Amino acid sequence: MNYRDKYNLWVNSPEIDDVTKAELKNIIDETELEDRFYKELEFGTGGLRGIIGAGSNRLNIYTVGKATQGFANYLNNKYTSPKVAIAYDSRHMSKEFSEYAARVLAGNGIKVYLYDRLTPTPMLSYAVRELNCQGGIVLTASHNPKEYNGYKVYGDDGCQVTDASANEIITFVNNIESFAQVTVMDIKEAVEKRLVNYIGEEIYTSYIERVKELTIRKELVKNHGK
Numbered sequence: 001m002n003y004r005d006k007y008n009l010w011v012n013s014p015e016i017d018d019v020t021k022a023e024l025k026n027i028i029d030e031t032e033l034e035d036r037f038y039k040e041l042e043f044g045t046g047g048l049r050g051i052i053g054a055g056s057n058r059l060n061i062y063t064v065g066k067a068t069q070g071f072a073n074y075l076n077n078k079y080t081s082p083k084v085a086i087a088y089d090s091r092h093m094s095k096e097f098s099e100y101a102a103r104v105l106a107g108n109g110i111k112v113y114l115y116d117r118l119t120p121t122p123m124l125s126y127a128v129r130e131l132n133c134q135g136g137i138v139l140t141a142s143h144n145p146k147e148y149n150g151y152k153v154y155g156d157d158g159c160q161v162t163d164a165s166a167n168e169i170i171t172f173v174n175n176i177e178s179f180a181q182v183t184v185m186d187i188k189e190a191v192e193k194r195l196v197n198y199i200g201e202e203i204y205t206s207y208i209e210r211v212k213e214l215t216i217r218k219e220l221v222k223n224h225g226k
Contacts, residue, residue, distance in 0.1 A: 066182060068101045072183075085124060091139070104183065113198075136158065
């Protein structure tokens with residue numbers, strides 16, 4: 001299947017929303033169109049990273065959904081009643097992608113703890129362990145340019161998944177051949193069913209207290225940490 005075939009699949013798919021289709025139909029540069037569709041955005045050992053936009057080689061709710069469905073299948077295959085913590089940073093679309101990931105996990109019966117505000121990555125690692133989760137997701141592109149965003153996957157130890165686990169997840173992700181295979185629950189329904197639970201002040205406060213316990217020169221922080 002060439003890039004034009006993939007483009008036609010997207011613009012004619014009932015699973016793709018009208019806004020995304022309009023974005024694609026407005027592209028007049030054939031080189032850009034080819035770059036958006038000449039391959040699938042690859043799920044690597046750390047997860048996904050790519051330019052935000054419509055297309056199979058871009059980061060959008062559909063590529064995020066596919067990755068999350070694969071991750072959900074992996075978790076449900078490995079654990080009984082798995083739980084996942086999700087965090088996001090201040091990049092464009094991080095919040096939207098994090099909520100969409102939560103909706104996919106909920107659609108697959110997985111309980112989600114979703115931070116209710118932008119949060120640094122260490123707090124995602126903390127939440128995974130503190131809330132006894134079997135996995136974690138953080139939406140961030142770290143040092144990459146502003147056009148990019150990323151989707152990183154964590155294990156039950158609060159660390160990025162090992163190569164062995166990543167390879168298992170990649171297999172499940174690659175088995176998703178159609179967006180019709182992605183199960184998405186409405187966010188309101190997910191909250192009502194307590195499949196999506198927002199992380200609030202309690203975890204923030206306990207994280208800060210744990211960090212304080214590790215402080216060696218407490219007087220320096222007290223006197224100069226303003």
